[in-house]
Amino acid sequence: MTATTDRPLDPASASEHLRFVRRIYQMRTLGLGCGFFAVAGVLYEDGAPWWLWAILSVNGYLWPPLAYLLASRSGDPEYAEYRNLVIDSAMGGVWIAVMQFDVVPSALLAVMLSADKIGVGGWRFFARTGLTQAATCLSVWAILGFPFSPDSSMPVILSSLPFMLVYPLAISSAAYGLARKVVRQNKQLAHISRTDPLTGLQNRLHWDDSATATMTHCARAGKDAALVLIDVDRFKEINDYHGHLIGDAVLRRVADSLHAITRMTDTASRIGGDEFALILMDTGREDAAAIAERVRKSIEDARFEEAPALRCTVSIGVAPTGPKTISAAMWMRHADAALYRAKQLGRNAVAVAAE
Numbered sequence: 001m002t003a004t005t006d007r008p009l010d011p012a013s014a015s016e017h018l019r020f021v022r023r024i025y026q027m028r029t030l031g032l033g034c035g036f037f038a039v040a041g042v043l044y045e046d047g048a049p050w051w052l053w054a055i056l057s058v059n060g061y062l063w064p065p066l067a068y069l070l071a072s073r074s075g076d077p078e079y080a081e082y083r084n085l086v087i088d089s090a091m092g093g094v095w096i097a098v099m100q101f102d103v104v105p106s107a108l109l110a111v112m113l114s115a116d117k118i119g120v121g122g123w124r125f126f127a128r129t130g131l132t133q134a135a136t137c138l139s140v141w142a143i144l145g146f147p148f149s150p151d152s153s154m155p156v157i158l159s160s161l162p163f164m165l166v167y168p169l170a171i172s173s174a175a176y177g178l179a180r181k182v183v184r185q186n187k188q189l190a191h192i193s194r195t196d197p198l199t200g201l202q203n204r205l206h207w208d209d210s211a212t213a214t215m216t217h218c219a220r221a222g223k224d225a226a227l228v229l230i231d232v233d234r235f236k237e238i239n240d241y242h243g244h245l246i247g248d249a250v251l252r253r254v255a256d257s258l259h260a261i262t263r264m265t266d267t268a269s270r271i272g273g274d275e276f277a278l279i280l281m282d283t284g285r286e287d288a289a290a291i292a293e294r295v296r297k298s299i300e301d302a303r304f305e306e307a308p309a310l311r312c313t314v315s316i317g318v319a320p321t322g323p324k325t326i327s328a329a330m331w332m333r334h335a336d337a338a339l340y341r342a343k344q345l346g347r348n349a350v351a352v353a354a355e
């Protein structure tokens with residue numbers, strides 16, 4: 001449970017808190033709506049006075065919308081909602097005492113009110129609300145003179161059935177919805193953590209895993225693959241002369257070319273500021289060199305609306321897998337050496353690692 005603060009909430013937190021308030025409102029409406037009948041069965045049997053019926057009706061049907069209004073209009077909706085949940089527990093204690101511990105509805109009230117508190121705020125919140133419930137229960141029980149009548153009649157059991165059947169299903173369904181949301185968000189997080197936000201390609205983190213996995217696969221299956229390193233020529237000058245936004249456009253253009261030229265089974269990554277890497281599956285030396293040449297040509301031919309005079313080029317190093325390449329790090333070193341040679345050749349060139 002979070003403590004209230006004077007600082008206004010940022011919009012994202014505020015909308016998250018309001019979603020929480022709405023979720024509790026739905027659960028409270030259902031729970032208290034059904035709980036009304038469980039308590040009403042005992043009140044009817046005991047011939048309760050009109051004002052007890054009035055309090056029960058207010059608690060069952062007016063309190064849920066009122067609690068929603070109080071929380072949603074509060075400066076800290078989440079804190080206000082936790083306070084409302086404590087009030088729910090306090091009222092549960094009152095009704096257990098009023099029902100003179102009629103066992104079926106009393107046990108139901110105690111269990112349901114505990115289950116949703118644990119679901120919302122964990123064991124500590126459960127302990128706090130449980131203590132509140134026990135305190136109100138004991139106080140009201142003392143005021144009433146400690147009446148005790150635990151036997152439940154058949155009508156009382158029947159009037160408790162809606163609460164017994166419907167509310168646990170609602171709690172389970174809410175828990176399932178939350179679990180699915182967590183799974184969905186974990187997937188999104190995993191995707192974000194391995195994606196370069198500027199180009200949409202894999203980032204360095206994921207690239208290292210891909211290179212190692214490809215090496216292992218090729219060694220086991222006796223397959224060919226090629227590593228292609230692409231570095232934008234004099235990119236610093238492009239940034240300095242045209243500005244970083246144009247620099248970014250160049251990087252996106254390189255990514256687009258890699259997307260367009262490679263196949264589904266290939267992997268394209270941005271592994272540094274202006275450095276990209278391709279893993280070409282089932283591709284031998286000549287084919288890899290040809291694909292690298294297509295990439296080089298496509299960047300050479302690229303034109304930029306925002307900077308019509310801009311011409312950019314890339315240097316490319318190609319390293320096919322081979323018997324001497326026994327680790328991803330070694331594969332990378334071969335491709336790096338080839339890239340260095342392409343730069344030495346005067347840039348805008350493709351160089352293939354020696355066999």
Ligand SMILES: Nc1nc2c(ncn2[C@@H]2O[C@H](COP(=O)(O)OP(=O)(O)OP(=O)(O)O)[C@@H](O)[C@H]2O)c(=O)[nH]1
Pocket residue numbers: 198231232233234235236237239243244245246247248251272273274343
């Ligand atoms: N616009 C932009 N620039 C970046 C980004 N990440 C890195 N850079 C810049 O990329 C430049 C890379 O320059 P260098 O590594 O010196 O290489 P270079 O100028 O391309 O020189 P050569 O590779 O030798 O041709 C640096 O100036 C970085 O600031 C980015 O996301 N966007």
